[in-house]
Amino acid sequence: MFLIIPPRAAAIIGACLCFPPFSFSSAAQLHQPYAGEQSRAVKSLSQSDIDDLLAGRGWGLAKPAELNGYPGPAHVLEAADELQLSSQTRAQVEAIHAAMTAEARRLGALYVEAERRLEGAFSSGNVGAAELETLLSEAGSLRAGLRRVHLKAHLDTAPLLTRHQKMLYARLRGYETGHAHGGHD
Secondary structure, three states, rough: OOOOOOOHHHHHHHHHHHHHOOOOOOOOOOOOOOHHHOOOOOOOOHHHHHHHHHHHHOOOOOOOHHHOOOOOOOHHHOOHHHHHOOOHHHHHHHHHHHHHHHHHHHHHHHHHHHHHHHHHHHHOOOOOOHHHHHHHHHHHHHHHHHHHHHHHHHHHHHHHOHHHHHHHHHHOOOOOOOOOOOOOO
């Protein structure tokens, strides 16, 4: 015996079989990249980010220099013995590092505060377009300043090293095919 189903009913039955009914358990399967971050004091920054910024650490801002043959002062000092830095070169790199760290700490604190103000504007539920533009401009300018400080330190450090030291630095940092052209001898 065959059952004859009208075409419209067949389409509805087919759709029901292809698309199971939605349930709240299905909602739990949604992508949740920010789950748990809603309790952060500054939603856009992890505590590790804040710690790095306040300490003047690089925060990955100098990768264009680092990965293109312009060694960073902090890592050069870490590898000073392996690189056989002269006392004069070591002193110069230490000075670059100290100046970079001091300015990066200053700007890092201002950047964290700018992100806090942005957070506060949204958490108030009362942020307007003009205020948003001001807050974003401020935070963006500070982030650019931080990046400039770190990149300039790489730019200033590279000419102090010999080609051999730059190649050794690249190898020590795991950049086997790393460039060593930053600041030719």
